[in-house]
Amino acid sequence: MKGGAHFLVGFVLLALASSFASAYDPSPLQDFCVATKDAKDGVFVNGKFCKDPMLVTANDFSFSGLNIAGNTSNQVGSNVTLLNVDKIPGLNTLGISLARIDFAPYGGLNPPHTHPRATEILIVLEGTLYVGFVTSNPNRLITKVLNAGDVFVFPIGLIHFQFNIGKTNAVAIAALSSQNPGVITxxxxxxxxxxxxxxxxxxxxxxxxxxxxxxxxxxx
Amino acid sequence: MKGGAHFLVGFVLLALASSFASAYDPSPLQDFCVATKDAKDGVFVNGKFCKDPMLVTANDFSFSGLNIAGNTSNQVGSNVTLLNVDKIPGLNTLGISLARIDFAPYGGLNPPHTHPRATEILIVLEGTLYVGFVTSNPNRLITKVLNAGDVFVFPIGLIHFQFNIGKTNAVAIAALSSQNPGVITxxxxxxxxxxxxxxxxxxxxxxxxxxxxxxxxxxx
Amino acid sequence: MKGGAHFLVGFVLLALASSFASAYDPSPLQDFCVATKDAKDGVFVNGKFCKDPMLVTANDFSFSGLNIAGNTSNQVGSNVTLLNVDKIPGLNTLGISLARIDFAPYGGLNPPHTHPRATEILIVLEGTLYVGFVTSNPNRLITKVLNAGDVFVFPIGLIHFQFNIGKTNAVAIAALSSQNPGVITxxxxxxxxxxxxxxxxxxxxxxxxxxxxxxxxxxx
Amino acid sequence: MKGGAHFLVGFVLLALASSFASAYDPSPLQDFCVATKDAKDGVFVNGKFCKDPMLVTANDFSFSGLNIAGNTSNQVGSNVTLLNVDKIPGLNTLGISLARIDFAPYGGLNPPHTHPRATEILIVLEGTLYVGFVTSNPNRLITKVLNAGDVFVFPIGLIHFQFNIGKTNAVAIAALSSQNPGVITxxxxxxxxxxxxxxxxxxxxxxxxxxxxxxxxxxx
Amino acid sequence: MKGGAHFLVGFVLLALASSFASAYDPSPLQDFCVATKDAKDGVFVNGKFCKDPMLVTANDFSFSGLNIAGNTSNQVGSNVTLLNVDKIPGLNTLGISLARIDFAPYGGLNPPHTHPRATEILIVLEGTLYVGFVTSNPNRLITKVLNAGDVFVFPIGLIHFQFNIGKTNAVAIAALSSQNPGVITxxxxxxxxxxxxxxxxxxxxxxxxxxxxxxxxxxx
Amino acid sequence: MKGGAHFLVGFVLLALASSFASAYDPSPLQDFCVATKDAKDGVFVNGKFCKDPMLVTANDFSFSGLNIAGNTSNQVGSNVTLLNVDKIPGLNTLGISLARIDFAPYGGLNPPHTHPRATEILIVLEGTLYVGFVTSNPNRLITKVLNAGDVFVFPIGLIHFQFNIGKTNAVAIAALSSQNPGVITxxxxxxxxxxxxxxxxxxxxxxxxxxxxxxxxxxx
Structure with missing residues (x-):
């Protein structure tokens, strides 16, 4: 049970990371609107409140460490590190985010999921992935085997997956068309x-x- | 096998009907843009080509027969009649559609599905439904039991379902925020x-x- | 005079209800953004501030009682019960709303009005309505007589009306493509x-x- | 009757011109998409088909003669010259249009109208105008007297008017937030x-x- | 150096004014959302917070004095007076703004600039301007000489300029498709x-x- | 001269590739709308015409070879390979694109440019880049030195650049929030x-x- 709970945590994080489809966010009304901590008293807005633009720095637009492999020692053998507006506050109102996905050899799987608010475009850096998505109706499956340097598009809202069919680790970078694509595993x-x-x-x-x-x- | 195939057809139609969530469609650039038959040579546009506005009639904006119960004699015991832009061509560019959902007594189910392009708002006309949706992360379930006159909202892109827990037929009308909400059962x-x-x-x-x-x- | 004032109140409420055209709302940037009370100090945002998502419940997405007939004892003989974001806070950012319209027999009228922010799709549940809208230029009138089970679309921003030409009460459900369609009688x-x-x-x-x-x- | 017909033509043209409210058009997907003649066989799209970008010239983005006063010898004593996408094909997909409005002395009126797809911002070049708009609910009237150099905003979809209360001709330039704002007099x-x-x-x-x-x- | 600094200030203001291209702003979710002072504690939103609608007056939608010539005694010989949401708070959520541009004789220049969030439509009131824009790729230049009453469109995001090639002052009015078009000189x-x-x-x-x-x- | 012309071609291609900022594209109205060849007779639409969905294959959503280094033997010492809707037809209506940027050692430069229709998010795979963007007004420069695994965001429409300050080749992957971001060097x-x-x-x-x-x- 305890192990199950641990697994659940790991899986949920994985699920979070493993998704990043892209939605159609509202346009910015100024150069940028860097996200700030949510206001007190539990009041939020669609998206995020913003920092005073005079206090914005380069760090608000950057993140370090996406060259570090994620830990794939979990039940599905994959790991997603998603840089959405919660990780890079400068993404607020800008309609895009980025992720790194690691896959264990021999079957690391980013399991079937949808991104309710984003299309995803993925490039394989290392390894061999069998990827696919299912159209909404009829339920047609569209798949391809990808190697290093191959790029694939997963349209917004459709169920899709990536599966390591190679003998080595696989690594991919995925971009998503929303500051907060959401993921439903x-x-x-x-x-x-x-x-x-x-x-x-x-x-x-x-x-x-x-x-x-x-x-x-x-x-x- | 043959029976299975038949079932599949029935189920796919059902699935089609059972979904209708609503997305955020582009705005119209004229009063209306009534959909016409797709142009020859297999060329399409995002949405639909439109009729000459001078040839538009009231019939392009209407549909008759939504008072007729759908046939729920299928494996899940439900039936969806969706009026999207394919059924009412006047809906093109207007960002809304409507559906009737029938449920057999004792367990008629509109099974878990998402609408990639629409939020759904549903009103129960008859019967008692147990309805719910699951948030994207964490996967929180939000449910309610609805009776005649009760209304419920299913946010765009989230997995949701409706289940007849009463002893009689149930009927609901659902509106969806897209001319073509799509459904993924x-x-x-x-x-x-x-x-x-x-x-x-x-x-x-x-x-x-x-x-x-x-x-x-x-x-x- | 006093009677006139009373009538005005009734009429304004009626007008409010009798409209619900549909606009094109901005997309959500999270699963939902349930509206909260407007912040103190008279500060508002486009749409509404939102509740802490952890405090959201099923009640934020629901409403009961739309099976109850509205009171049509007023000068125009109709009544609109509109469920917009002020009635169902969960509609915030989701771009849809719903209404029930009751018409007195022999001439109950939802008088000519526009919805500046929404297209309307209407289904007749009972009775017989003569409905129509006027295009912007030239001013062409498009009309139809609707009976139970008939559906009709009123494009965003155009002047339209519904008129009970039957001998019985008439009831319709209308969906509108905005969380706050507005109505201008x-x-x-x-x-x-x-x-x-x-x-x-x-x-x-x-x-x-x-x-x-x-x-x-x-x-x- | 014949005179009435003539008047109607004049009035409709006037009405067309006298409106230009502003909507929220879809974004361009290329630098520009200059409108071309509508395709044969009565097939249209939301907005317009476009010319080959290689054949586009400066004339597609321009119009001459807005310094010429419109003829206000008609029943309402005003004249609107609207430059929408039908007059300047380069406006297609760009979400803006422009108009000149002339008013006869002592009561030239641009009568109450709405623009279903645009907000209007107006600058008075000559004369004195009494202008106003009515909010949707409650029906509050907001008015101001404008002189040369004064600017006023009419929000999208609301009923508004301009009335020459001076002894001289009045002239205004109005911009509208849609390539095809529409006008409903x-x-x-x-x-x-x-x-x-x-x-x-x-x-x-x-x-x-x-x-x-x-x-x-x-x-x- | 000090002179240079002064010039810089002048030039920056000029640049601000000299631009006003137009973007595609989110739609309003109510009749209007008049901008208020930014909230304390350095918290902002995309666009602006709004006033209590009950406290809104006609002054929130107006501005006086655009008939007054700007001072062109600066290095480029031009002056832009931009009325964006900072000057007319009622423009918030409405997607449009307006500007007056003055040009000194013999070479007054509104130097090459872009508006990241707006298309611009310009009408010449007095004088003779040589205007142009450059397409994104290939870099094709599209130009025209404009006289009083001529109108020209500068598509969103493209580099453009206006140059007084006449012997007299020139004056233009420009409308921009955003409440805050931005300008990059x-x-x-x-x-x-x-x-x-x-x-x-x-x-x-x-x-x-x-x-x-x-x-x-x-x-x- | 001839050499200059050659250089120009090379540079323009580079410029094309070196940009990819991301705009806010209209939403899809179906699962996907794979771009087809532009229709004959020089008629286009905003975006692209689409293929018959029944004829769509996995190849419409993919591209191979982004692991191959671009040729940086040109005057600025950089090369951009942009995968927009012209290269991956499945991107049509989906609002995203991807690029690989190669930089020669000791000064390879992706020169100052804007993307009129996209925000860009970039990850460095190899090498050391000095990157920056300039805000619209005042013209504040925001810069950072990036190494492998570092990510940076360039907001839509702002002037930005990337400069190799290391002794080795540098390689970056950039995602852009439009199917056709455009680039203005x-x-x-x-x-x-x-x-x-x-x-x-x-x-x-x-x-x-x-x-x-x-x-x-x-x-x-």
Whole structure:
């Protein structure tokens, strides 16, 4: 149970990172609007409040360390480091973000997920990935095997995945068309929500035995 | 097998109907731009080509028959009749659509799905529905039981469902914030894509036995 | 006079409800941004400030009672119950709203109005409505008679109306493509503004006798 | 009758010109997209088809003669020369347009109208104008008297007017936030549509005697 | 040096005024959202916070004095008076602004600049201007000589200029498709930034002798 | 002269590649809208016409070879390989693009430029870059030295540059928030336009001797 909880944390972080599709953010109304800490009293705005532009520095637009490999010692064998507006405050109102994805050899998987607010464009730096997305209706699967230097596009909102089919680590850089693309990892959202979805819903939707649903809801 | 194929058709139609979330469409640049048949030579535009405005009639903005119950004699016990821009050509560029959803008694289900391009607002006309959506991260489930006259909002891009927990038919009207909201029924997209997703991906993502994945891929 | 004032209140509320056209709202930058009370010191934002997402509940996304008929005992014989972001705070940033419109028999009228920020799609649940809108230039009228189950679209910004031509009550549900569509009831805005428009303007614009203008300005 | 028809033509042109409110047009996806003649076979797009960029010239972005006074010898005593995308094809996708408005002395009126797709900002070059707009709800009137060099803003979608209260001609330049702002002159749209609105609707909406409505419908 | 500093101030103000290209601002979510003073504690939003709508007056939407000629006694011989959201608070969320540009005779120049957030449409009131813009790639120059009553469009983001080639003062009114178009005067931004750009960058980019670059960096 | 022409071609290509800032593109109205060849007869749309979705393949969303170094043997010592919608047709309507930038050792420069339609986020893969951008007004310079794994953001529309200050080649990947960000290389656009800008304009704007302007116009 405790191990499961640990796994959940790891998986959720992974899920967060493993997604980054791109949405269509509102335009800026000034050169930039660097995000500041959310105002006190629990009041927020669509996006973020901004710093006084006179106090903005180069550090607000930068981040260091994306050359460091992420830890893929987890159940799915992958790790996503997402630089969205929470990591680079200068991205506020600018409609883009960036991520590094690491994959363990022999099956590291960035599992099926959607980005509700972003298209994703990915470049493989090392390794060999089998990648794909499913169109909304009919559910057509479009896939390709990518090697170093290959680029692929995952349209906004569609379910997609990346899978390391090589014998070495794989590394990719992905850009997403939103300052906060969001990520919904399908298995976690469906079987691992808190509180859990009524098992009768999942039993019928997935045509699974109720025991299998119960088992899955314990896993995630 | 043949039965399975039939079911698939039914389910895909259902899925289509069962979704309708709403996205943020571009603004019109004239009073209206009634959709016409797609131009010959396989050339399309974002959205639709439009009719000569002088030839537009009231019928381009209307549809009859949404008072007729949909057929819920299918595996999930629900039916969606979606009026998007394909059904009402006058919706082109106007950023909205409408649907009727019917649910069979004792468990009619509009299974978990997302609308990549729309928020959905739903009103129950008859019956009792247990409805919910899951936030993107963390995966928090927000649910409510709705009766006749109750209204609920499903934010754009999030996984959501409606489930008839009453003893009678249930009927709802849903509006979606896009002329073409799209629908991704999770179970169908993940286990029923054409061609199928590599089973190793699903085995790892869902932590299922490979036999269960194979079984599911045959179902959808 | 006093009666006139009372009527004005009723009419304004009616007007509010009787409109809900749909605009093109900015996209969300997070899953949702549930509206909170406007901040103190009279400071507002475009749209609304938001609640801490951790404090959001299902009630923020719901409303009960739209099955209850509105009171049509007023001069125009209609009543609009509009669920915009002021009634359902979860609609903030999501670009949609919903309304119920009741019409008295034999002439209940939702008088000519525009929604500056929304297209409207309407479904008749009961009764028979004569509905229409006028294009901007030339001023072409497009009309249709609707019965139960019929759907009609009123494009954003155009003047439109609904009129009960049946012998029974009529009820419609309308969806609007903005969280706050706004409504401008023509007769009220032109003849009932506070303070009143210079009568010379109205006399010339409407080619009416000045006495008629004075009479109208007292009515509204 | 013949005279009435003539007047109608004049008035409609006037109405066209007298409006130019400003909407929120989609962004360009290239430097410019100069409008071309609408494609044959009655097929249009949202906005306009574009010329080959290699064939674009300076003339596509320009217009001459806005220093020439418009003819105000008509029933309302005003004239609008609107330069929208139909007059300057280079405006396509660029979200702005410009107009000159002339007013006859002693009461030249640009009658109450809305622009469904644009905010308007106006500068008075000569003369004295009484201008105003009405908010959507409550119907508050906001007015000001403007002299040469004064600037005023009319928010998108709201009913507004300009009235020459001086003894000389008045001239204004107005900019509008859409390539095709549209204009709905209230009196014309309500009483002069083709075909006419059912008089019962107008009698009830405006609380006018049916004879007055009939009279007005003949005027416009 | 002191003179140079003074000049810089003048030039920067000029640059501010001399630009006003137009961007695509987010849509309003209410009739208007009149800008208020930025909130204390250095917290800002994209655009501006707004006043209580009940406290809004006609003055929030107006400005007086654009009939007064600007002072062109400066190095480039031109002056821009820009009315953006900082000058007319009612422009907030409405996507438009207005400017007056004065040019000294025989060579008054509004030097090459871009507006990152706006298209500009300009009308010449007096004088003769040689105007132009450069496309992004290839760098094609499109120019025209304008006289009183001539109108010209400068597409969003492109480098453009206006030059008085006549013997008299010239005056123009320009409208811009953003509440805050921004202006980047090329020479100032490149050679006059604070702190200065590394001279090696400019030497290589402009293929200039290093002494010339040093000289220029002292000028601006 | 001939050599100059060759250089110009090389430089223009470089300029094209060296830019990729990101704008705010319209949202898709379907899952994707893969760009097709522009229609015959010189007719275009904002963005691109699209292929029949049934004929779309994985190749429409991919590109190979971004692992190959660009040729930096040119006057500025840098090379940009931009993958916009012209290279990856699947990017149409999706609002993002990607580029690889190579820099020669000891001074390879991506010279000062703007992207009229995109913000840029850049990650250094190898080498050491001095990067910066200039705010619009006042012209404040914000710079940083980046090493491998460092990320930096260049806001939409602002002038920016990257300069190799290390002894080795440098390589960066940049993502841009538009399917077609556009690039305006300042020196080329100002001194190398075709036809050239009137030298009197540049002499005054840059406060340069006319001979220097003539020299520069021959260089570019």
């Amino acid at each position: 399908i298995a976690n959202a469906v079987f691992g929500s808190n509180p859990p979805i009524n098992p009768d819903v999942l039993t019928k939707a997935f045509q699974l035995d109720k025991n299998v649903v119960n088992y899955l809801q314990k896993q995630f | 999770i179970a169908n997209a993940v286990f029923g894509s054409n061609p199928p997703i590599n089973p190793d991906v699903l085995t790892k993502a869902f932590q299922l036995d490979k036999n269960v994945v194979n079984y599911l891929q045959k179902q959808f | 023509i007769a009220n805005a032109v003849f009932g503004s506070n303070p009143p428009i210079n009568p010379d303007v109205l006399t010339k614009a409407f080619q009416l006798d000045k006495n008629v203008v004075n009479y109208l300005q007292k009515q509204f | 209230i009196a014309n749209a309500v009483f002069g549509s083709n075909p006419p609105i059912n008089p019962d609707v107008l009698t009830k909406a405006f609380q006018l005697d049916k004879n007055v409505v009939n009279y007005l419908q003949k005027q416009f | 090329i020479a100032n931004a490149v050679f006059g930034s604070n702190p200065p750009i590394n001279p090696d960058v400019l030497t290589k980019a402009f293929q200039l002798d290093k002494n010339v670059v040093n000289y220029l960096q002292k000028q601006f | 300042i020196a080329n656009a100002v001194f190398g336009s075709n036809p050239p800008i009137n030298p009197d304009v540049l002499t005054k704007a840059f406060q340069l001797d006319k001979n220097v302007v003539n020299y520069l116009q021959k260089q570019f």
